[in-house]
Amino acid sequence: MFGEDFVEVFNRLNWKIDPQNSGTAIFSQAFTGLQIVVNVADGKNPQANALLQALKEIGISAGGGVNPEIPIGTFEIRIGVKE
Numbered sequence: 180m181f182g183e184d185f186v187e188v189f190n191r192l193n194w195k196i197d198p199q200n201s202g203t204a205i206f207s208q209a210f211t212g213l214q215i216v217v218n219v220a221d222g223k224n225p226q227a228n229a230l231l232q233a234l235k236e237i238g239i240s241a242g243g244g245v246n247p248e249i250p251i252g253t254f255e256i257r258i259g260v261k262e
Contacts, residue, residue, distance in 0.1 A: 188233045210259040213241035218249045227254040 189195075215231055217224045227243075234241050249255055 187237060188230065188239075191233050191236070192229060210257070211261070212259055213239065214244050214255075214257040214259070215241050216244040216246050216249060216255040216257060218251045218253075219245040219247050221249075221251050224252070224254055230254070230256070
């Protein structure tokens with residue numbers, strides 16, 4: 180189960196999942212796997228990098244991306260079709 184893998188990752192990072200601050204979106208262009216997207220002005224986002232490392236440790240690879248509309252200091256997890 181792909182979704183359950185994320186619960187394990189968040190637990191490893193000691194992150195609490197807040198359902199009021201999470202959401203879903205449908206993208207017009209389909210993609211596979213995961214993307215961790217940050218604001219281009221954010222440079223190296225430590226939280227996003229920690230997530231990428233935790234994913235790697237449990238065998239999930241994720242790509243990265245930038246979007247100027249994402250608030251600085253935050254990131255988006257985009258989940259596409261499982262590879």
